[in-house]
Amino acid sequence: MHGSHSIDVLEVPAGVGGAARVGIGGPVGSGKTAILEALIPVLTGRGTDLCVITNDLVTDEDAQRIRCGGFIDPARVSAVEAGACPHTVIREDPTLNIAAADDLEMRFPGTELILIESGGDNLASTFSLDLVDWWAFVIDVAGGDDIPRKRGPGVIQADLLIINKIDLAPNVGVDLAAMHEEAVAVREGRPVLLANARSGEGMTSLADELGRAVLFDR
Numbered sequence: 001m002h003g004s005h006s007i008d009v010l011e012v013p014a015g016v017g018g019a020a021r022v023g024i025g026g027p028v029g030s031g032k033t034a035i036l037e038a039l040i041p042v043l044t045g046r047g048t049d050l051c052v053i054t055n056d057l058v059t060d061e062d063a064q065r066i067r068c069g070g071f072i073d074p075a076r077v078s079a080v081e082a083g084a085c086p087h088t089v090i091r092e093d094p095t096l097n098i099a100a101a102d103d104l105e106m107r108f109p110g111t112e113l114i115l116i117e118s119g120g121d122n123l124a125s126t127f128s129l130d131l132v133d134w135w136a137f138v139i140d141v142a143g144g145d146d147i148p149r150k151r152g153p154g155v156i157q158a159d160l161l162i163i164n165k166i167d168l169a170p171n172v173g174v175d176l177a178a179m180h181e182e183a184v185a186v187r188e189g190r191p192v193l194l195a196n197a198r199s200g201e202g203m204t205s206l207a208d209e210l211g212r213a214v215l216f217d218r
């Protein structure tokens with residue numbers, strides 16, 4: 001009919017989109033994968049039904065590492081190859097990640113939580129709210145205690161800032177209390193969590209935070 005136009009309605013299968021989608025971003029090497037490795041057993045121990053998506057530039061190395069860990073069914077871990085720019089697939093055009101999350105929910109219908117790790121390359125990476133409901137940004141003590149002062153969008157905008165590798169503070173001459181205080185100040189009081197992904201310190205608090213923020217205190 002002249003003047004009318006069709007509207008494409010995307011078919012979303014029943015149940016898909018029900019899981020909370022959570023981003024874990026931050027600079028290369030800050031410990032995002034290590035945090036997932038320490039966090040997943042805490043969450044599954046609480047009975048949370050979860051899946052994982054990793055974003056690597058051109059490999060599925062992080063996904064393989066999590067699949068090999070033995071703490072999650074390897075089929076529940078999907079890899080998105082981000083190509084040249086890691087920001088694009090979590091912010092400008094998160095279509096690939098949304099498709100990967102939908103696919104996981106279709107294959108595992110009871111999924112309550114999807115953790116999406118992104119291989120960001122600097123302090124500017126943020127997640128699109130079309131992709132995630134909530135996101136954390138991971139920096140580490142060894143990267144320098146001036147990172148909060150640089151006020152990168154990740155540091156400022158994330159729902160939670162995680163300062164990881166706190167065990168290394170004495171080795172790199174960082175005053176942890178001052179770094180924490182400064183991070184809280186630049187975030188105007190929004191949450192900042194101190195963590196040591198190697199020992200698991202902070203992971204109970206992180207699981208509690210996720211419980212409050214997206215799992216509604218299950």
Ligand SMILES: Nc1nc2c(ncn2[C@@H]2O[C@H](COP(=O)(O)OP(=O)(O)OP(=O)(O)O)[C@@H](O)[C@H]2O)c(=O)[nH]1
Nearest residue numbers: 027028029030031032033034119164165196197198
């Ligand atoms: N001492 C110490 N080392 C850590 C901690 N967390 C991670 N690491 C180490 O830091 C290195 C980088 O950790 P990853 O988990 O691979 O970091 P990532 O952010 O996932 O790195 P990309 O995926 O390359 O962006 C590894 O050698 C980890 O063992 C921590 O809390 N303390």
